[in-house]
Amino acid sequence: MDKIGIIVDNDSPKSLAMAMNLGHTALASDTEVFVYFTFDGLTHLLEGETDVTEIQPLLDAGMPNPYDLLAAFVAEGGDLVTTVACTTTLDMLEWDQDAIDESVTTKFAGAATFLEEVEDAEQVFTF
Template sequence: MDEIGIIVSSDDPKNLAMATNLGHVALTMDTDVFLYFTFDGLTHLLEGEKDLSSVQPLLDEGMPNPYDMLDQLIADGGEAVTSVACTTTLDMLQWEQDAIDDDLTTQFAGAVTFLEAAEEADHVFTF
């Protein structure tokens, strides 16, 4: 496997944890990771504090913080990880690109960019 695509369209931190865990595993297998944040999933890339109350019991049991996992995936991956904020969603929600954390986002692009990456990916997963 050379590349996987991961669509993150849910604002649930559990889904982010699953997506980033899959990304970390892919990196250990020398597989590039293309993360596409769209719709509610785009909230994971917003600057500022994140609400972890829905996963607090899991965090208390030892699950890593999903936002730390995302930070680490991007830091560890270097050029092997592409993290895209969907510009179509930004436009629909009337959010400014300045609201998105530049440390978590390597690219701003729309559906065409995702479809091109998905065409090259060996597998595409959705969370």
């Protein structure tokens, strides 16, 4: 089975949209996807309201909401999808794991786990 890794380290909804577009495309090809949310990218996994004002014109033009894409990616991806909240970032920012939305987070782990998981990946992308 093929595998890719995706690092999301940016809080821009555009970055999440690109990561999810790539992730959904990989799933359509039965490719395993390991997504590591770290630094500012970890904000995409927070529970609560999401701010999409930065991309509102794109949404108005028909682009899917990247947070809806993330939810569908996790819900529909099954065993092919792993989404990881970086525990090192949580510790540095002094955020509690309870602040993370577990409906879109399948694992809590650090960089060592990410490196182990993507060791056999064909590609690793960063957004």
